Amino acid sequence: xxxxxxxxxxxxxxxxxxxxxxxxxxxxxxxxxxxxxxxxxxxxxxxxxxxxxxxxxxxxxxxxxxxxxxxxxxxxxxxxxxxxxxxxxxxxxxxxxxxxxxxxxxxxxxxxxxxxxxxxxxxxxxxxxxxxxxxxxxxxxxxxxxxxxxxxxxxxxxxxxxxxxxxxxxxxxxxxxxxxxxxxxxxxxxxxxxxxxxxxxxxxxxxxxxxxxxxxxxxxxxxxxxxxxxxxxxxxxxxxxxxxxxxxxxxxxxxxxxxxxxxxxxxxxxxxxxxxxxxxxxxxxxxxxxxxxxxxxxxxxxxxxxxxxxxxxxxxxxxxxxxxxxxxxxxxxxxxxxxxxxxxxxxxxxxxxxxxxxxxxxxxxxxxxxxxxxxxxxxxxxxxxxxxxxxxxxxxxxxxxxxxxxxxxxxxxxxxxxxxxxxxxxxxxxxxxxxxxxxxxxxxxxxxxxxxxxxxxxxxxxxxxxxxxxxxxxxxxxxxxxxxxxxxxxxxxxxxxxxxxxxxxxxxxxxxxxxxxxxxxxxxxxxxxxxxxxxxxxxxxxxxxxxxxxxxxxxxxxx
Numbered sequence: 001x002x003x004x005x006x007x008x009x010x011x012x013x014x015x016x017x018x019x020x021x022x023x024x025x026x027x028x029x030x031x032x033x034x035x036x037x038x039x040x041x042x043x044x045x046x047x048x049x050x051x052x053x054x055x056x057x058x059x060x061x062x063x064x065x066x067x068x069x070x071x072x073x074x075x076x077x078x079x080x081x082x083x084x085x086x087x088x089x090x091x092x093x094x095x096x097x098x099x100x101x102x103x104x105x106x107x108x109x110x111x112x113x114x115x116x117x118x119x120x121x122x123x124x125x126x127x128x129x130x131x132x133x134x135x136x137x138x139x140x141x142x143x144x145x146x147x148x149x150x151x152x153x154x155x156x157x158x159x160x161x162x163x164x165x166x167x168x169x170x171x172x173x174x175x176x177x178x179x180x181x182x183x184x185x186x187x188x189x190x191x192x193x194x195x196x197x198x199x200x201x202x203x204x205x206x207x208x209x210x211x212x213x214x215x216x217x218x219x220x221x222x223x224x225x226x227x228x229x230x231x232x233x234x235x236x237x238x239x240x241x242x243x244x245x246x247x248x249x250x251x252x253x254x255x256x257x258x259x260x261x262x263x264x265x266x267x268x269x270x271x272x273x274x275x276x277x278x279x280x281x282x283x284x285x286x287x288x289x290x291x292x293x294x295x296x297x298x299x300x301x302x303x304x305x306x307x308x309x310x311x312x313x314x315x316x317x318x319x320x321x322x323x324x325x326x327x328x329x330x331x332x333x334x335x336x337x338x339x340x341x342x343x344x345x346x347x348x349x350x351x352x353x354x355x356x357x358x359x360x361x362x363x364x365x366x367x368x369x370x371x372x373x374x375x376x377x378x379x380x381x382x383x384x385x386x387x388x389x390x391x392x393x394x395x396x397x398x399x400x401x402x403x404x405x406x407x408x409x410x411x412x413x414x415x416x417x418x419x420x421x422x423x424x425x426x427x428x429x430x431x432x433x434x435x436x437x438x439x440x441x442x443x444x445x446x447x448x449x450x451x452x453x454x455x456x457x458x459x460x461x462x463x464x465x466x467x468x469x470x471x472x473x474x475x476x477x478x479x480x481x482x483x484x485x486x487x488x489x490x491x492x493x494x495x496x497x498x499x500x501x502x503x504x505x506x507x508x509x510x511x512x513x514x515x516x517x518x519x520x521x522x523x524x525x526x527x528x529x530x531x532x533x534x535x536x537x538x539x540x541x542x543x544x545x546x547x548x549x550x551x552x553x554x555x556x557x558x559x
Contacts, residue, residue: 025235025322026096027126034120034215035101037110039227040080042103044068047180050103053110055166055195056138057225059182062195064103065533069185078178078189081534086134086230087520088173089536090199095514098134098173098230109218109228111144117219120228125151125212128233131202133216134173135228136166136195142223146202150211158202163226166195173199174536197229209236239265239316242295247328251304251371251472254328257296258312265314265321268292272323273299273310276553277513277541280311280323289315304331305374305473331374331472335365337441342461343454344382344393344445351394351444353405359454361441361461362400365470372434374473377425380466382412382443388458390420394444395461397429397468401438404429419462430470439468490530490542494557497533501544504528509545512556514538532558 039055041047042064051061065079080086084100101107109118131148146158164170167190175196178189204213218228240261248255256271270286280286290297302308307329314321342361367373382393390412398405406427412420430437441461448458490501501510510523510530520535535558543553 025237025241026093027124027233027235028097028099029122029126029213029231029233030099030124031101031230032121032123034118035106035109036118037108037227038103038106039108039110040064040100040103041067041180041182044071044073047185048182051182052106053108054138054182055108055110055136055179055225055227057112058139060138060179061182063178063180063187067180076178076187078176078192080174080177083534085520085534086174086197087514087536088132088199088232089175090171090173093132093199093234096132096199096232096234097520098132098232100230107229111218111220111226111228114220114222117217119149119215119217120231121215122213122231125214126233127210127236128204128213129209129236130204130234131213131216132232132234133161133200133202133228134197134230134232135163135200135226136197137163137223138166138225138227140224141165141169142226143221144226145219145221147217147219148202148204148208148213149215149217150208151214152211154208154211155217156205156208160221161200161202163200163223164196164198165224166197168194169196169198171198171200172196204236210238235322237321239314239319239321241314241321241324242269242312243324245310245312245324245326247310247326249302249328249330249332251331251368252300252302254299254302254308254310254330255296256299256310256312256326256328258324260295261314264292265316266292267315267317268294269297269312270315270320271297271310271312273308275303275306275308276543276551277309277327278511278543279325279513279519282320302330304371305471306330329471331371332469333365333367333472334467334469335363336464337361337363337466338464341456341463342441342443342466343456344443344459344461345454346448346450346452347394347444347446348450350446351396351409351442353396353407353409355396355409355442355444357442357444357454360398360443361466363439363466363468365437365439365468367434367437367470367472370475371472372432372475373430373437374471375425376427376430376471377423377469378427378441378467379421379423379469380441381419381421381462382459383419383462384412384417384459386417386448386458388417388445388447390414390416390418392446393420393459394446395422396442397424397427398440398442399430399433399437400440401433401436402430434475437470441466489544489552489554490556493554494559495532496559497531499530499532499542499556500528501526501530501542506546506548507544508547511543511545513541513543
């Protein structure tokens with residue numbers, strides 16, 4: 001039995017296609033009053049000149065990325081986003097964001113003494129299903145009581161709410177934002193993972209969900225120094241939304257199905273679809289509708305291999321619900337391995353893209369006549385057991401028809417056993433292939449009984465989970481369409497903070513949206529450079545509305 005290795009964490013990409021987007025309607029709440037401390041250093045000058053308090057009671061404050069001690073100081077590579085927008089890192093609430101108050105005025109409700117309290121009032125009170133509080137504890141974890149106050153004078157209490165210390169806690173909305181000592185201006189990067197601001201959910205009782213949230217009162221009970229910065233909400237709508245949207249596609253059609261809410265809408269459903277990810281608004285004209293009791297819609301005359309965005313909302317007659325979105329691609333074929341669990345082979349060293357195993361899983365995708373592969377996606381789960389860790393899992397997809405492999409070996413994470421999910425999309429390893437195309441999934445473990453060789457005792461690929469999905473395109477794809485696909489709209493891609501757009505003088509509006517369709521940044525009459533310093537790393541859709549009325553979209557990656 002080998003000794004444990006230190007976890008080696010690799011990059012595992014999340015699925016971007018055929019994904020059900022979370023059924024929440026997230027809205028940041030705008031703070032009108034109640035913040036009592038400026039704990040974020042910004043601009044040029046000493047940290048003490050742009051703050052009036054610390055976060056932790058011992059002279060440490062946060063910094064904005066635009067902070068410079070002098071005009072010639074090296075710009076920071078960490079810090080809070082300059083625009084104050086924090087897109088949460090909590091995966092279960094993808095699309096949720098917070099808006100921090102100005103860094104040049106009070107931006108925190110800071111409660112140092114036990115029993116001290118403050119009330120944050122909102123200028124845009126709305127009814128909510130859940131509130132999300134953005135907070136951190138300075139000089140240790142802390143406990144607070146929270147009262148959510150409604151516009152009818154009632155309130156809902158949350159006793160003993162825990163807020164983690166600003167170093168090392170889980171369920172963080174943002175991490176690696178650094179800090180500064182107010183007494184000597186010494187900066188600390190936090191090693192790229194600290195300090196942290198945490199997302200704290202506050203579920204509103206069903207009886208209160210139709211009431212506007214007017215304010216929130218927070219009282220310190222014990223522990224460190226709680227700092228409350230912002231609130232966001234999962235908004236409530238009396239016209240309940242459909243859920244569980246699924247899609248079935250052919251090369252030119254798609255059938256969308258969904259589950260009706262408990263209280264089904266009296267006037268059926270409205271839907272909207274587009275090749276652009278820009279979400280429809282409450283006033284957008286729907287593409288079509290279906291009658292009450294019908295929970296399916298069929299779209300015809302679609303383009304093979306095209307990514308589409310489909311939204312559906314409940315129609316309650318006098319009001320409509322929130323739009324819910326499903327992304328799908330026409331002309332996709334999926335094949336799932338169902339022969340049994342796939343064994344892993346022991347490896348003493350980190351496998352590479354040229355490494356092989358004696359026990360790969362194999363499957364074949366049959367491409368119909370007249371089509372070729374445009375891109376490939378893969379998904380599967382691996383289970384670690386009997387003392388093995390998920391971080392010791394390594395795997396690689398290979399197209400044995402042409403010998404191409406993925407560019408990186410995939411790894412799990414976590415120093416514990418359990419099941420890890422893998423999803424990778426947009427792979428080019430089988431592009432342009434036709435007929436029967438063969439794939440191989442190679443899997444390794446880096447701990448366990450070496451003498452067992454290929455075995456499932458410690459780590460394995462679970463049966464009926466390895467699925468290869470190929471997106472098709474016609475063999476006779478027009479030359480003009482091929483050129484259009486290669487058109488460069490933005491560069492560099494991937495980018496760091498600034499994304500340049502081509503021929504910006506022809507662009508009326510540029511919108512950057514996340515994969516759930518939520519707009520994270522909008523630029524009207526943009527210059528050539530789109531400044532996206534406050535946007536977290538990830539994959540986004542850039543949509544350009546041209547002055548001639550045409551619309552162009554492309555995927556962009558923020559490092």
